[in-house]
Amino acid sequence: MTSTALTLRSGRADTKPHGGVSWWLSDVWEMTLRNIRHTLRSPELVSFSLLQPVMFILLFTYVFGGAINIGGGRYAQFLLPGIFVQMALYGSAAGTTIGIATEMREGLMDRFRSMPMSRSAVLVGRTVSEIFRNAVTVAVTVLIGLLVGFRFLNGFLPALGGMLLLLLFGYAVSWFGAFIGLSVPNAEAAQAAGAVWIFPFTLISSAFVPTGTMPGWLQAYAAHSPMTAAVNALRALFSGGPAGSYVLQTVAWSIGLIVVFAPLSVRKYAASSR
Amino acid sequence: MPAAIEVAGLCKSFGSVMALDHLELTVPEGTVHGLLGPNGAGKTTTVRLLSTLISPDDGTAEVFGIDVRSDPRRVRSIIGLTGQYAAVDQLLTGRENLHMIGRLFRLSKSDSRARASELLERFDLGQAADRQTKTYSGGMRRRLDLAASLMARPRLIFLDEPTTGLDPRSRMAVWQMVRELVAEGTTVLLTTQYLEEADQLADSLSVIDQGRVIAGGTPDELKAQVGQDWVGITLIDGAALEETTRLLRERLGTEPVADPETLVVHAPLADGGTLPDLLHLLKGSGVAIANVAVRRPTLDDVFLAVTGRSAEHRTDQRNSGKDTNGKDTERS
Ligand SMILES: Nc1ncnc2c1ncn2[C@@H]1O[C@H](COP(=O)(O)OP(=O)(O)O)[C@@H](O)[C@H]1O
Numbered sequence: 088m089t090s091t092a093l094t095l096r097s098g099r100a101d102t103k104p105h106g107g108v109s110w111w112l113s114d115v116w117e118m119t120l121r122n123i124r125h126t127l128r129s130p131e132l133v134s135f136s137l138l139q140p141v142m143f144i145l146l147f148t149y150v151f152g153g154a155i156n157i158g159g160g161r162y163a164q165f166l167l168p169g170i171f172v173q174m175a176l177y178g179s180a181a182g183t184t185i186g187i188a189t190e191m192r193e194g195l196m197d198r199f200r201s202m203p204m205s206r207s208a209v210l211v212g213r214t215v216s217e218i219f220r221n222a223v224t225v226a227v228t229v230l231i232g233l234l235v236g237f238r239f240l241n242g243f244l245p246a247l248g249g250m251l252l253l254l255l256f257g258y259a260v261s262w263f264g265a266f267i268g269l270s271v272p273n274a275e276a277a278q279a280a281g282a283v284w285i286f287p288f289t290l291i292s293s294a295f296v297p298t299g300t301m302p303g304w305l306q307a308y309a310a311h312s313p314m315t316a317a318v319n320a321l322r323a324l325f326s327g328g329p330a331g332s333y334v335l336q337t338v339a340w341s342i343g344l345i346v347v348f349a350p351l352s353v354r355k356y357a358a359s360s361r
Numbered sequence: 362m363p364a365a366i367e368v369a370g371l372c373k374s375f376g377s378v379m380a381l382d383h384l385e386l387t388v389p390e391g392t393v394h395g396l397l398g399p400n401g402a403g404k405t406t407t408v409r410l411l412s413t414l415i416s417p418d419d420g421t422a423e424v425f426g427i428d429v430r431s432d433p434r435r436v437r438s439i440i441g442l443t444g445q446y447a448a449v450d451q452l453l454t455g456r457e458n459l460h461m462i463g464r465l466f467r468l469s470k471s472d473s474r475a476r477a478s479e480l481l482e483r484f485d486l487g488q489a490a491d492r493q494t495k496t497y498s499g500g501m502r503r504r505l506d507l508a509a510s511l512m513a514r515p516r517l518i519f520l521d522e523p524t525t526g527l528d529p530r531s532r533m534a535v536w537q538m539v540r541e542l543v544a545e546g547t548t549v550l551l552t553t554q555y556l557e558e559a560d561q562l563a564d565s566l567s568v569i570d571q572g573r574v575i576a577g578g579t580p581d582e583l584k585a586q587v588g589q590d591w592v593g594i595t596l597i598d599g600a601a602l603e604e605t606t607r608l609l610r611e612r613l614g615t616e617p618v619a620d621p622e623t624l625v626v627h628a629p630l631a632d633g634g635t636l637p638d639l640l641h642l643l644k645g646s647g648v649a650i651a652n653v654a655v656r657r658p659t660l661d662d663v664f665l666a667v668t669g670r671s672a673e674h675r676t677d678q679r680n681s682g683k684d685t686n687g688k689d690t691e692r693s
């Protein structure tokens with residue numbers, strides 16, 4: 088009986104590859120699961136993060152939409168890709184920044200740091216779980232978009248590609264958010280730091296209005312903003328038109344953000360409280 | 362075989378504050394060592410250094426012969442940490458918390474589940490196991506925290522003020538758990554502000570103050586420096602003062618101090634007598650007693666004995682820079 092149990096146990100241990108990547112993946116999975124549970128168990132946070140895009144959709148469609156000249160076509164069709172990107176940014180950047188800044192002050196991080204687990208897994212798990220949260224909020228926003236007249240006019244695969252691109256961009260931005268969250272002293276500062284850049288960053292772009300009416304210097308910035316690239320990519324993928332260059336730009340920005348801010352964040356996390 | 366903890370010349374500063382100032386510490390495997398000191402003495406800093414959360418400015422710290430600075434990962438795999446503040450995930454249930462920790466310690470899924478159930482039962486959390494820990498009381502959270510640090514059966518466990526802020530019942534429960542751990546061969550480094558706790562649990566003690574060890578030894582050795590418990594017996598009739606003093610002297614073999622003003626007779630409770638014995642003796646001799654009080658030596662008494670100044674007033678005295686010499690005069 089006992090020996091059977093022991094054989095089984097050691098058998099299982101042997102089939103499990105040791106060290107390296109598999110341990111890291113296991114750690115990341117545990118951390119992702121933890122954060123997904125947080126999301127599922129605080130539905131008020133998810134609904135709160137939906138409040139803003141829903142308000143924007145209604146305001147822009149029914150209040151400002153009529154006054155904004157987008158040169159033909161339905162405004163909802165123009166607007167929704169901008170809302171998607173803005174929402175992914177809000178969720179990823181503000182959510183991650185505040186979440187991490189809050190957790191860094193709690194004893195649990197000390198426990199994790201005193202354990203033989205991977206340092207990066209704590210942050211990777213957090214950012215990966217943001218993909219899940221983003222997917223949920225984007226799905227709800229799509230439904231509301233459909234109600235106000237938005238349609239995927241370009242077929243299934245481009246639509247799917249657009250959604251994946253959106254999640255990738257959101258994931259990349261959450262690393263930026265993680266870095267800010269690790270750099271600020273507390274959650275209140277994180278709240279402020281999160282809000283300060285997001286509004287101008289998302290509004291000075293092609294998300295809500297065509298950039299053509301902005302003053303020249305602002306146009307130059309807006310045209311090259313990663314926000315504009317992502318919004319234009321989604322517009323093309325959802326409504327038709329040349330998407331290639333915008334998609335490439337968005338992917339490049341995303342990879343750039345990850346390559347820069349993931350290692351910086353992990354180093355900051357490992358060094359914190361030293 | 363290397364000691365569980367071997368610390369030499371350990372220094373750590375935070376800005377201008379020298380939290381540890383050449384700290385020395387040796388803890389043999391299988392024992393409980395108490396770090397006793399007032400707030401700000403450097404207890405938490407010592408625990409954080411040994412559990413690889415911060416690195417020392419100078420000196421060496423080894424855990425089972427492994428240097429915490431050069432091989433922190435190996436150290437982490439054999440220690441358990443219960444910090445000063447409960448470190449559990451409030452949105453997860455008790456069981457999920459333990460299972461997660463088990464998996465992060467590389468237990469297999471089934472081992473981790475079994476161990477979590479075992480610890481939840483043992484720590485009297487079976488009923489609450491599947492509730493989110495934000496609904497737990499402070500004592501339950503502490504116990505879960507302790508359970509979490511035991512998931513991987515560490516050889517060495519750090520307990521940083523494990524009973525501060527707990528009600529007496531939870532405190533007893535934690536003490537009981539520490540005793541069980543030691544019976545299983547685990548080494549424990551325990552910090553506390555309470556002499557009584559150290560006395561109850563520790564095999565040996567280091568009294569620290571301003572980042573230095575100022576006294577050490579077994580609880581008995583330390584108490585011998587401090588003095589024993591004192592009993593104060595308040596009489597109803599001053600005429601019995603002499604008789605009481607004589608009876609106590611004969612029974613205890615120490616010299617009582619009688620105060621004719623307050624009608625109190627103080628005596629150190631030496632090995633000769635327990636309180637009920639004394640009361641029985643006095644009653645049998647017809648001495649009428651108004652009140653009885655026992656005073657146990659406190660951390661403050663230890664400080665007074667070792668440094669000649671009070672633990673509670675240490676900051677004041679540090680600031681004024683005065684060297685008090687009240688060792689004899691201040692004790693009553
Ligand atoms: N992270 C920190 N930054 C600044 N000062 C600190 C920090 N940690 C501890 N200290 C200081 O170091 C000293 C020792 O602190 P600590 O080890 O927490 O004491 P204890 O746990 O014995 O109460 C105190 O004066 C405390 O203020």
Ligand SMILES: [Mg+2]
Pocket residue numbers: 401404405406445521522
């Ligand atoms: Mg402390």
